[in-house]
Amino acid sequence: xxxxxxxxxxxxxxxxxxxxxxxxxxxxxxxxxxxxxxxxxxxxxxxxxxxxxxxxxxxxxxxxxxxxxxxxxxxxxxxxxxxxxxxxxxxxxxxxxxxxxxxxxxxxxxxxxx
Amino acid sequence: xxxxxxxxxxxxxxxxxxxxxxxxxxxxxxxxxxxxxxxxxxxxxxxxxxxxxxxxxxxxxxxxxxxxxxxxxxxxxxxxxxxxxxxxxxxxxxxxxxxxxxxxxxxxxxxxxx
Numbered sequence: 023x024x025x026x027x028x029x030x031x032x033x034x035x036x037x038x039x040x041x042x043x044x045x046x047x048x049x050x051x052x053x054x055x056x057x058x059x060x061x062x063x064x065x066x067x068x069x070x071x072x073x074x075x076x077x078x079x080x081x082x083x084x085x086x087x088x089x090x091x092x093x094x095x096x097x098x099x100x101x102x103x104x105x106x107x108x109x110x111x112x113x114x115x116x117x118x119x120x121x122x123x124x125x126x127x128x129x130x131x132x133x134x135x136x
Numbered sequence: 137x138x139x140x141x142x143x144x145x146x147x148x149x150x151x152x153x154x155x156x157x158x159x160x161x162x163x164x165x166x167x168x169x170x171x172x173x174x175x176x177x178x179x180x181x182x183x184x185x186x187x188x189x190x191x192x193x194x195x196x197x198x199x200x201x202x203x204x205x206x207x208x209x210x211x212x213x214x215x216x217x218x219x220x221x222x223x224x225x226x227x228x229x230x231x232x233x234x235x236x237x238x239x240x241x242x243x244x245x246x247x248x249x250x
Contacts, residue, residue, distance in 0.1 A: 026179070053236050065226065065240035078237050112179055116236055122168045122187045123236055127179035 024048065026115050026128035034134045040101040043131045047094050047115030054096040055125065056088060059110040068111075071096055100133075108135045138163045140227055142241035150249050151219055157212040157244045159227030167229040169210040170238070171201055174224045183225070186210065222248045 027046040035041050047054050055078075056068040067080040071090035088098040094115075100107055110132050114125040143158040161167060168187050172180040184195040191203040201212045210227060224245050228238040 028179075055236060055238075057238075057240075064242045065228075065238075067237045067239070070236050072236070080237070114180075120236065122230070124182055124185060125236070125238070127172075127181070129177075129179045 026113055026126050028111075028113050028128035028131050030131060031129065032132050032134075034136060035103050037103055037105060037135055039103050040099060041103060041133060042097050042099045043111055043113075043133070045096045045098075045113030045115075045128060047096070047113075048117075048126055051115040051117050051126075052094050053116045053118065053123070054090055054094065055114045055116075056096070056098050057112045057114065058082075059112060059130070060108075065112070068098065103135045105135050107133065109133060138167070138229060138231065138239050140229055140239050140241040142225075142227055142244045144244050145242065146245045146247060148247045148249060149217055152216050154215050155213065155217050155221075155246065157225050157227075157246065159210045159212065159241055161208050161210065161227075161229050163208075163229065163231060165231055167231045169201075169203060170228045170230070171199070171210070171212050172226045172228060172240075174226065174243075176223075180226065183212070217246070217248045219248050219250060221246060 029044045053072045055070040059065045070078040074090045085101045090096045110130045112130045113128045116123040116125045141160045149155045170185045171183040184193045186203040194200045199214045224243045227241040
C-alpha cells in the first residue's frame, strides 16, 4: 500500500511569506503528526491531529499552525517566514492515537527560506 | 520532563565489525522506546521498538536493542555491520497521556568504512 506522501518535496520561499505543506497519510490512518528537523535542534515535535482535532502541540510560536481534514489528510502552515524556519518538515501517520503506536514517516518537505 | 540522550554524534566503524549506538532516556513514567533510521534525503524508517514484554527486541536486518529499566537505556547493537548500514540513527520515546508524539535524541551518524 502507498506510504505517507508529502508535497511538495522542495520549496524555496522568501522571508516574510507564508507557506502551506501537505501530508497524505497511509490509507486508514487517522493520526498525523508533524516534526521539524534542523541540524542544530534535531527533530522537534510540532503538533498532532487525530480525527480532525489537534490533540497535542509542541513548543513552537503561533506562526506554525495545522489542520486535518475529514479524509485524514493534513496541512501545516507557517506564516511570516523567518530564515530560521529553513528545515526538513516531516509528517508521520499512525493507525491509532496511542503512545505505543508505530509511526510511518513521509520523505519530508525541505523548506528553504531566503 | 522527558529527554533522550544519544551519547555519540558520530560512530565510525569498519565493515563487518560490531557496533553499539547508545541511547539513554529520562522519564518519571513508563515509556515506549523506538529506534528509527534515516538515509540521506529520506524520511525516518522504524528499525525496532520496545512496547512491553521481552526486553530484547530485534529487527529483520540484524539490529537488536535491549531495554534496561534500571539504567534507563535502550542501546542499539549489531554484531557485523555492512556498508549499507551507513545512515543516521535516532532513538525516540513516547509515553501515555501525550497523545502520539515522540521525543527524539539528536541522532548518531553511523559511518561504515570498507
